[in-house]
Structure formats: structure tokens, C-alpha cells
Amino acid sequence: MHGLGWTDLLGLWLHFSLLSLLAVGGAITTAPDMQRYLVGQQGWMSDAQFTAGVAIAQAAPGPNILFVAVMGWHVAGVAGVLATMAGIMGPSSVLAFAVGRYGRRRADSIALRAFTAGLTPLTLGLLLSTGWVLTAPVRxxxxxxxxxxxxxxxxxxxxxxxxxxxxxxxxxxxxxxxxx
Known part of the structure; x- marks a missing residue:
């Protein structure tokens, strides 16, 4: 497990579970907080390793969420991949399923349309923040x-x-x- 104990893995899973609920616009929008947690707070990766991991995963064919698996692998091998992927995908998948059912029944609701429109600036802000963090090594x-x-x-x-x-x-x- 690359030196991580069960409590570390639980903390990793919990952190990525929380990020899952904040990942409006995709998991990449939470990369700044992943970087803060993995590099700054825990010291499990360097800034260059984090940026390289995101770049490699984004350049590889496949889903964009692949970078989360790369982070988990770097931190704790297979156990880290399981912790980060279960964390980032679990809560948001359950929430998306529930909201999707609700949205289909109330598609004409003004409140629902306003909420959806309000997510656009939030997503753009999160993407800009991600870009800022990823350009840090060469800024x-x-x-x-x-x-x-x-x-x-x-x-x-x-x-x-x-x-x-x-x-x-x-x-x-x-x-x-x-x-x-």
C-alpha cells in the first residue's frame, strides 16, 4: 500500500467522496483541491508529479476521470486506485441518478432551469482554477x-x-x- 495505513486510505476515500459532490463540470474541476490535499496537506506527491499525472491521464485515450486513478496509483497502488475511484464516482453517481429522476418529472420547472443555468458560471470558475493549478510549474x-x-x-x-x-x-x- 506504499506505506499508507487503513486510516490513510479511509481519509483518501472520504476526501475524494467529498470532491465527488463538488465536481460540477467533471472531476477535473476539483483538481486544485486534489493538488492541495495530495501535495500540500499530505505530501504524498510533488507538484511536478501531480501535474505530470494529470497531463498523462488527459492525453491518454479513455475517460477523462482516468487522472483520478493515476493519483490513487501514485499514492497507494491498487488500494489507492480503489479508494480514489470509489470516492470520486460513488456519491456523485448516486446523486446524479436521483436528480435525473427528479429532473425528468419536473423538466418544466422554472426553479430547476434556473439552477441548471446557475451551474454554468460555477463550472467555468472551477475550470479556470484547475488551469491555474496545472500551469504552476511553468507559469x-x-x-x-x-x-x-x-x-x-x-x-x-x-x-x-x-x-x-x-x-x-x-x-x-x-x-x-x-x-x-
Missing amino acids: SEWVAALLVLGTVLASVRTRVSPMWLIAAGAVAGALALQPG
């Missing part, structure tokens, strides 16, 4: 800042697929790693 480098700004502008102003932007970022990163 002081002007080239990286330009790449981030260019990616954001391309996402907002064009209909270019995000996959092309990810590919361009991978090429830029690979070129930066090539010896001189």
Missing part, C-alpha cells in the same frame, strides 16, 4: 504563458478540435526537450 516561463494564452484563444475563437491543440502542445513540448 514563470514566458513561452509557456504564450502557449497557454494561444490555446485559450484558439479554443474560444475557432472551431478547432481540442485534440489538435493538445497535439500542438505535445509537439511544442517535445521540441523544447530536444538538445540544442
Whole structure:
């Protein structure tokens, strides 16, 4: 279990269960708090390991929630994967099922539509916070800042697929790693 005891695993599961209920817009929106907990509070990962884990998981084919499994694996192997994935998926799945049933019965409700519309700015704020945390390791480098700004502008102003932007970022990163 990578040196973690049962109480640590329980704490990991409880923390990710709480994040599950806050993950409006997907689990990635809670990455800043995952980083705070795993890196800052517990010291189980470094900032660079956290950022690399998110980047690798997001670049890999499959569901976006894969990064949660990567965090769990890094912290405590298979037990960590089970704790983080059960935590992040369990409570929100039960809540989504219940709210979905409620929403289908009251689809014309003004209150329900207002609530749904109110989630949009919350989701955008959480995504911006995630972007801020993930750019921390390279934020002081002007080239990286330009790449981030260019990616954001391309996402907002064009209909270019995000996959092309990810590919361009991978090429830029690979070129930066090539010896001189």
C-alpha cells in the first residue's frame, strides 16, 4: 500500500467522496483541491508529479476521470486506485441518478432551469482554477504563458478540435526537450 495505513486510505476515500459532490463540470474541476490535499496537506506527491499525472491521464485515450486513478496509483497502488475511484464516482453517481429522476418529472420547472443555468458560471470558475493549478510549474516561463494564452484563444475563437491543440502542445513540448 506504499506505506499508507487503513486510516490513510479511509481519509483518501472520504476526501475524494467529498470532491465527488463538488465536481460540477467533471472531476477535473476539483483538481486544485486534489493538488492541495495530495501535495500540500499530505505530501504524498510533488507538484511536478501531480501535474505530470494529470497531463498523462488527459492525453491518454479513455475517460477523462482516468487522472483520478493515476493519483490513487501514485499514492497507494491498487488500494489507492480503489479508494480514489470509489470516492470520486460513488456519491456523485448516486446523486446524479436521483436528480435525473427528479429532473425528468419536473423538466418544466422554472426553479430547476434556473439552477441548471446557475451551474454554468460555477463550472467555468472551477475550470479556470484547475488551469491555474496545472500551469504552476511553468507559469514563470514566458513561452509557456504564450502557449497557454494561444490555446485559450484558439479554443474560444475557432472551431478547432481540442485534440489538435493538445497535439500542438505535445509537439511544442517535445521540441523544447530536444538538445540544442
